[in-house]
Each structure stands twice: as C-alpha cells, then as structure tokens.
Amino acid sequence: MTGPTVPRAAEPEAAAGWAPTPALGRAVLLAGLLLVAGVLLGRVDLIVLAAPFALGTAYALRRRPTALPQVWITAGDDGGPLVEGGDVTAAVSVGNPDSVDYDMVVLRSRVSPWLRIERAGFARDEAVDDVPPAATTALAGAVAPASGTGRSVVDRPFVTSVPTGSAVDLDLAGRALRWGRHPVGPAGARVATAGGLLVSRAVITEPVQVRVYPRTEPFEAVEAMPRAAGLVGAHHSRRPGEGGELAGVRIFAPGDRLRRIDWRVSLRARQLHVASTLSDRDAEVVVLLDVLAEAGRSGGVGRAASVLDTTVRATAAIAEHYLHRGDRVSLLEYGPAARRLRPAAGRRQYLTVLEWLLDVRVRSSSHEPYDQVFGPQLLSSDALVVVLTPLLDERSAQMLARLTRAGRFVVAVDTLPTDLASPKDRGWAEVAYRLWRLDREIMIGQLREHGVPVVRWAGAGSLDQVLRDVARLATAPRVGGR
Known part of the structure; x- marks a missing residue:
C-alpha cells in the first residue's frame, strides 16, 4: 500500500473551519422566542417549554471540535504490477484527530472511468472497540452492490460516523479496464458533530495515481533476425565463435579447447581436428x-x-x-x-x-x-x-x-x-x-x-x-x- 498523505491543519485554521448548521439557528431562535414571550406575557409554561431547547443546545455544545477531519487515499499494489483486466483495490480513509466524536461523516470520491469500481464499503480500524448503534446502521447502508446500469458505485456520497482518535476506511474494489495512469480521487469529506449543530468545511485531498500496465497480447516470431550484432544472444551469426551451430571441422590449432576435439575425424585422419561453431549473437x-x-x-x-x-x-x-x-x-x-x-x-x-x-x-x-x-x-x-x-x-x-x-x-x-x-x-x-x-x-x-x-x-x-x-x-x- 502506498503511504498515506495526511493533511494537518493548524489549530486556528481548524477552529475557523467549523460553522453552525441551520438546526443550531432554529434551536436558538425557538428557545429565544419562547423565553421572550414567556417573560412578556408572564407565562411560565412558555419558559418551561423553552427549557429543553436551551438545555439541549447547551449540552450539545459543551464540547466543541477544534480540529478538522483528515482524509487520505491509499492504492493497493501489494499483489504485483496491475495489468488491464486485473483487480484493483483502493481505500479512502477519514480520520478523527479531535476529542469529539464525529456524529456523521459524508464522504465522496472521484475515480477514473477506466477503473471499474464494483464494490465499496466501510471498514474500521482494529483499535475501535465500541461502535454506536447509529453508526452501525450507517455502515450497513453504506455497502453498495454493483450497478447493472454501467454506473460506478462510487458515484454517490457515503455516510458513516467516526469515533474520536480513530479512522474509517472506505474500501474500493473493482477492475482496471485500460492501461495508463488513472487517478483515484480527489476525495472530500464533511463532518457534522455536536448533535448536528456544527458542520465542518469540506476537506479535500489530492488524487493518487494507479498504474495499470498494458496487457501483453500473444506474440511470437520464429524467424531469424535480419542481422545480429551483439556478442551473445540467441541468433546464429555467420562469424565463427562460441555457439551451438556447427560450422565445420578443421585442424587443431593453438588456443582451441580440448572439448572441441572431434575424435572420430582425428582417428581417421591421424591428426587432431576440432569442430568449429558459429557464434550466437543478440540483435x-x-x-x-x-x-x-x-x-x-x-x-x-x-x-x-x-x-x-x-x-x-x-x-x-x-x-x-x-x-x-x-x-x-x-x-x-x-x-x-x-x-x-x-x-x-x-x-x-x-x-x-x-x-x-x-x-x-x-x-x-x-x-x-x-x-x-x-x-x-x-x-x-x-x-x-x-x-x-x-x-x-x-x-x-x-x-x-x-x-x-x-x-x-x-x-x-x-x-x-x-x-x-x-x-x-x-x-x-x-x-x-x-x-x-x-x-x-x-x-x-x-x-x-x-x-x-x-x-x-x-x-x-x-x-x-x-x-x-x-x-x-x-x-x-x-x-x-x-
């Protein structure tokens, strides 16, 4: 797996990356109107009715997030070079470096059309021990089957939750349809926390290139090369030298190897003869x-x-x-x-x-x-x-x-x-x-x-x-x- 590139934001910038949601505005507005109306009209019941909204908003905002989520992409290459038609795997990860749980994370990623993603689903780290029931429900609905209409399964957002100090991986699996360098990403995530009262800005990470090598078509040429010029190789040249093709038999000369002696010819001619060969050269x-x-x-x-x-x-x-x-x-x-x-x-x-x-x-x-x-x-x-x-x-x-x-x-x-x-x-x-x-x-x-x-x-x-x-x-x- 390629090493993840985790973006780290400074504290002031991270704190400024959170904004109130319309739910927070509605809660504050409703509680304020009920309190003002109760005081002006002298109605205690209106004040009691405003109390749950005020207390619930205050309780949800007791711990405010200070860090933005971390998003990174990893591309699987442990199985060797990826060839056309082979299985491709990747993962889009969302990390929670904050001390506040992320109630909802909306994750979306782009993938090259030449990477046919057929399966996508969330996987959690082993360090996560307890998962809230709401997160389990989100995880169960995040697994998408392959679409029969030709549309990739990543062409939609994925929703999950991330506890504090952990990460969630969106595993992608499919096939590589064409050779080339194909991007997985960019990927982005937005987080809602504090009971849905605060939402982060979109955190986007750079894409990761997946290398897909061309599929080698069956090819074989049995004919000899026009001319071989190297010193060693599989092609027979017309020059004498060390090789496997017999060129003839000649009289033994100084420097010839003893294993080249042709004993049948030597005994018949009563003089040492050696078998000469043609050199094998590359092209x-x-x-x-x-x-x-x-x-x-x-x-x-x-x-x-x-x-x-x-x-x-x-x-x-x-x-x-x-x-x-x-x-x-x-x-x-x-x-x-x-x-x-x-x-x-x-x-x-x-x-x-x-x-x-x-x-x-x-x-x-x-x-x-x-x-x-x-x-x-x-x-x-x-x-x-x-x-x-x-x-x-x-x-x-x-x-x-x-x-x-x-x-x-x-x-x-x-x-x-x-x-x-x-x-x-x-x-x-x-x-x-x-x-x-x-x-x-x-x-x-x-x-x-x-x-x-x-x-x-x-x-x-x-x-x-x-x-x-x-x-x-x-x-x-x-x-x-x-």
Missing part, C-alpha cells in the same frame, strides 16, 4: 511508435481498441518476446516530444518498457519531426526497426521511405482498427471516407513497391513472413555499381 530491436494521429474509440480491455491501444499493447508484446530471447530493445516516439528509451536487455528493461508506455499520448505537430526523432548515431545500422503506425499522416509514410532509403531494416505494422466505422452523415461524408480509404491503400502499395513491408497487426505470427523476407534481403549479396 537490437527498435520499436517506433507513431503518435501523430489517433483513430477509433477505446472500449477498454476485451472491447474495441483504438490506434493508441493497439500500438501500446503490440509494443509490450514485441518487447516481451525479444527481451525474453536475450535481445536488446529500445523505444522511440515519432512525434513532437520525441521520447526515447535507450536499448537494453533483461527483465528490468521489460519493466522499464511497461512504465515508459504508460505516458504514451497522441501529440499532433505541424512540423516534420524526422530530424528531431532520428538524431545522429541514434539507430544502429544492424537494428531491426519495427514501426507501429496507422498511416493516417503523410509524414509517417515519408518517414518509412526515408528509413528504407537509408539502408535500415524496416517493418511497418498497420495499427488502424479493422472495424473503423464509416461516417453515418448523409451527403458526401461516406463518399469522402471511401476515397480516403482508397488513397490509403494506394499509399501502402507505393510503400511496398519501394521495399517497405507493411503488415497488419494480428498477434502471434504477425511478423513471421515479413521477417523472413527482410532476413533474405539482408543475407543476399549486394550488387555494386561501376
């Missing part, structure tokens, strides 16, 4: 995220996905696959922010990738961000560049063409939703949509003619055929001009 994968445009509407996990949803989830899947194989993965944003994540390998890099993806946003720009994104010596000549783009901006197509002309190994992944609905307006809207679709298909055809493979993202096996073609081109002999 660098650069995942480029096109954030210039967005299309489609996100419906959360298991529902319709927008361009940004597909881009983020596909990036997480590709990064997980290649990092699991021992490759180095780096991330780049093609947009005005030009965010980047340096290449690295291992599980720590995977967690860093997930954290980096939480801040991916669509950022439109009026200028060409190519030179800003691809600075000098940013991309290795042996790296595989996987570009996730909806191809909605002409600058994205120009960027792919420039990377290919520069000799990079580029694979373009189309992230535009296949179920993108056409406009329903009458007139030329549907005709314009069809023309735009046709123009986009022509642009994709031109990219393929210029050597840019374009494939639609479909999870596992999406890049197999493309990687096979890119690897074949990388190993093919190049014809030099005279």
